[in-house]
Amino acid sequence: MSEKTIEQADKYMFQTYGRFPIVLVKGEGCTVWDEEGKAYLDFVGGLAVCALGHSSLVVSEALLEQSRRLVHVSNLYYTVPQIELARLLVENSFADRVFFANSGAEANEAAIKLARKWAKESLGPRAYKIVCMENSFHGRTMATLTATGQEKVKKGFDPLVNGFKFVPFNDLEALENEVDEDVCAVMLEPIQGEGGVIMPDPDYLGAVRRLCDQKGILLILDEVQVGMGRTGKLFAHEHYGVEPDIMTLAKALGNGLPIGAMLAREALAPAFGPGTHATTFGGTPLVTAVATRVLQTLLEQGIIENCREMGSYFKERLQSLAEKHGFIKEVRGQGLILGMELDIEGSGIVKECMARGFLINCTQDKVLRFLPPLIVKRQEIDQLIDTLDEIFGQLPKKE
Ligand SMILES: *Cc1c(COP(=O)(O)O)cnc(C)c1O
Numbered sequence: 001m002s003e004k005t006i007e008q009a010d011k012y013m014f015q016t017y018g019r020f021p022i023v024l025v026k027g028e029g030c031t032v033w034d035e036e037g038k039a040y041l042d043f044v045g046g047l048a049v050c051a052l053g054h055s056s057l058v059v060s061e062a063l064l065e066q067s068r069r070l071v072h073v074s075n076l077y078y079t080v081p082q083i084e085l086a087r088l089l090v091e092n093s094f095a096d097r098v099f100f101a102n103s104g105a106e107a108n109e110a111a112i113k114l115a116r117k118w119a120k121e122s123l124g125p126r127a128y129k130i131v132c133m134e135n136s137f138h139g140r141t142m143a144t145l146t147a148t149g150q151e152k153v154k155k156g157f158d159p160l161v162n163g164f165k166f167v168p169f170n171d172l173e174a175l176e177n178e179v180d181e182d183v184c185a186v187m188l189e190p191i192q193g194e195g196g197v198i199m200p201d202p203d204y205l206g207a208v209r210r211l212c213d214q215k216g217i218l219l220i221l222d223e224v225q226v227g228m229g230r231t232g233k234l235f236a237h238e239h240y241g242v243e244p245d246i247m248t249l250a251k252a253l254g255n256g257l258p259i260g261a262m263l264a265r266e267a268l269a270p271a272f273g274p275g276t277h278a279t280t281f282g283g284t285p286l287v288t289a290v291a292t293r294v295l296q297t298l299l300e301q302g303i304i305e306n307c308r309e310m311g312s313y314f315k316e317r318l319q320s321l322a323e324k325h326g327f328i329k330e331v332r333g334q335g336l337i338l339g340m341e342l343d344i345e346g347s348g349i350v351k352e353c354m355a356r357g358f359l360i361n362c363t364q365d366k367v368l369r370f371l372p373p374l375i376v377k378r379q380e381i382d383q384l385i386d387t388l389d390e391i392f393g394q395l396p397k398k399e
Contacts, residue, residue, distance in 0.1 A: 002035050020354060027054025030373050030380050032359070041380055042359045043372045048193070048225050048337065051252040051298065053373040058297045059255050059290055066289035074280060081289035088295050092234060094243035095263035099272065100283025104224035104250035105139025107260035110277060111187070111220050111246045112143050114264060116163075118218065118271035119184030127184040127217070133169040137194035138187070138222055147187060150195070170201050176211060185218035185246075186211075190236040193225035196364040197332050197339025205240040218245040218268075224260070225337070228252035229298050229374055232308035232335030239334065252374075255294045259287045298374075307374040310381060311335040314370065317385045325392045336376065340368040344395075352391045358384055 005023045023035040030053055032042050042054070052058055066081065073079060086098040099114075101107045112130060119127045132138070134149040145153050146160040154160060165183075167174040169192060179186070186208060192198035212219040221244035226236040228249060233239055235247065245268065250260035260282075298304060315331060318340055322328040329341040342349075346362035353360050361369045372380070 005035065020351075022354070029053040029055075030376050038357065040354070040357050040359045041383060043370045043376075043384055044359045044361045045371045045373045046256060047361070048230055048251045048371040049254075049256055051229060051374045052255050052294060052303065053375045056255060058293050059257070062290045062293040063257075063286070066286050070285045072281070072284045072286065075278065075282065079283075079285045079288075081285045081292055082283040085283070085288040085292045085295070088292060089249075089261065089263060092295075092299065093247070093263055094265070095247065096266040097264050097269045097272075099262045099264075099277065100288065101250075101260035101262065101279055102258050102281050103139070103260045104222075104248065105141045105144045105260075106279065106282075107224065107248035107250050107262045108138045108144045108147065108187075108222060109141055110262040111222075111248050111264075112147065113277055114246060114262065114268055114272055115185040115187075115218050115220060117276060118268050121271055123184055123216070126182055129163045129165055129182045130185045130187050130220070131165050131167060131175060131178050131183055132186075133188045133192070134166050135169055135192055135195040135198065136189055136222075137192070138189075139224075169195075169198060170204050172204065172207050172211070175208065179211060179215050179217065183215070183217055185220050187220040187222065189222045189224075189226065190240065191226050191231065191334065191337060193337065193369075194363055196341065196367040197337060197369055199332055199334070200240065202240075205237065205242045209242040209244075212245075220244060220246040220248070222248050224248055224250040228295075229304040229307055230335055230337050230371070232304060232311055234298070234304065236334070253294070254287050254291045257287045257290050259283070259291050303374050306376075307335045310374075310376050310378065311338070313378060314338060314376075314381045317381060318370075321385065321389060321392065324389070327395070328392075333370075336370070336372055336374055338370045339363075340370075342366050342368065349388075349391055353384075353387060356387050356391075358387055360384070 002023045024032050025035050026033045030042050032040050089098050099110050116128055132147045136149040138144040138147040143161045146164050149166050167178050221237055223235055246264045248262050253259050318331045322331050327343050329343050332339045346368050350362050363369050
C-alpha cells in the first residue's frame with residue numbers, strides 16, 4: 001500500500017523533501033497512524049505545530065462551525081474572527097497591532113518590510129540593514145532565507161536580498177560592533193530552533209534590548225517556533241523580562257491550519273498604512289476562527305502549565321540518559337522544545353525510533369529535537385525514554 005503512495009509522490013511532486021518512507025493517514029492526541037495501521041507516538045508534533053495534539057475537537061468544531069458561516073472574502077472587507085484573534089493576541093502580549101499572514105516566512109517578510117519602512121521614515125534612508133544571527137532560521141522566501149544564518153539554505157539562490165549582516169548568537173560584543181548608522185533592526189529567535197535548540201545566555205536578550213534602545217533601532221523576535229506556549233510561557237521572551245518591538249508567530253498559532261502573524265508596537269503602525277502590505281488569504285475568517293479557539297484553549301485549559309510540568313520532567317529524564325550514555329554531549333531547551341546533542345549522527349536513531357513506533361526529529365545532523373504536542377502525558381514521555389535507552393544501549397560502543 002505505502003509503496004504505491006510513495007511511488008506516486010516521487011513521480012508527481014518536486015523532490016524538495018527528504019521524507020521518511022511512511023504514509024500517515026490518521027492522528028489523535030499524541031498518536032498518529034500510517035497506512036498499514038501502525039501507531040507512532042509523535043514527538044515532532046508537525047514541527048511544533050500541533051500544540052493541542054492531533055484531531056483536536058477544538059479545531060474540528062471551530063472549523064465546522066466557521067466553514068458553514070464564512071470561509072473567505074478577502075481583506076477588502078472586515079470579518080469578525082480576524083478582529084477577535086487580533087484583540088486576543090494584543091491583550092495577551094506587548095503588542096498593539098497585528099498583521100495576519102499565512103506562514104512563518106511570510107510573517108517574517110512582513111516584519112522585515114515594516115522595519116525598513118519605519119526606518120526610512122524615522123531614521124533616514126541610510127538605516128536599512130538588519131543584523132541577524134549565525135545559525136538562525138527565518139524561512140525560505142528570498143528575504144527570509146537571506147536573513148537565515150545557514151549557508152545550506154542559501155546555496156544556489158544568489159544574488160540574495162541586500163541589507164542583512166550576521167553575528168554569532170550570544171556574542172554581545174560582536175553585535176555592538178555591527179550596529180552602525182546603517183542598521184535599523186536586530187532580528188533573532190529567542191531560542192534557536194532549527195539551529196539545534198540553542199538557548200540564549202541568561203542576560204543576552206536583555207542586553208540586546210538595551211543596545212537597541214540606546215541606538216534607537218528595532219528588536220524583532222522570531223517566535224514562529226517557540227511562541228504559543230511551547231517554552232512554558234505564552235511567548236518565549238517572557239522568560240527573559242524583555243519585550244520586542246516586533247514579534248512573529250506561526251507554527252502553533254492555528255494548530256495545523258496555515259496562519260502567521262506579525263505583531264508590533266503602536267509606534268510602528270503609521271509605517272504600515274493602506275496599500276503598504278497585503279495578502280489575499282492572510283487572516284481568513286476560517287483560519288482565524290480556529291486560531292482564536294486554539295489560543296483561548298491554550299490560555300484557559302491549563303495546557304501551558306502542562307507544558308511547563310511535562311517539559312521539566314522530560315528534560316530530567318533526558319538528562320538521566322545523558323549520565324548513562326557517554327556519547328550524549330548535552331541536553332538543552334525549555335518547556336517542550338528540547339534538544340539532545342550527540343557526538344554521533346542522529347539519523348540512525350531517528351530511524352530506530354520510527355521502527356519502534358516513535359517519531360522524533362534530528363536537526364543539525366547531531367541534535368535530537370523533541371517538540372511533542374503540549375498535551376503530552378508523563379506516561380508517553382516514559383515510553384519514549386525507555387525506547388531511547390534501549391536504542392542507545394544497543395549502539396556499537398566507540399573504542
Ligand atoms: C519554521 C520557522 C520559520 C518558517 O516558517 P514557515 O511557516 O515554514 O514559513 C521561521 N522562523 C522560525 C524560527 C521557524 O522555526
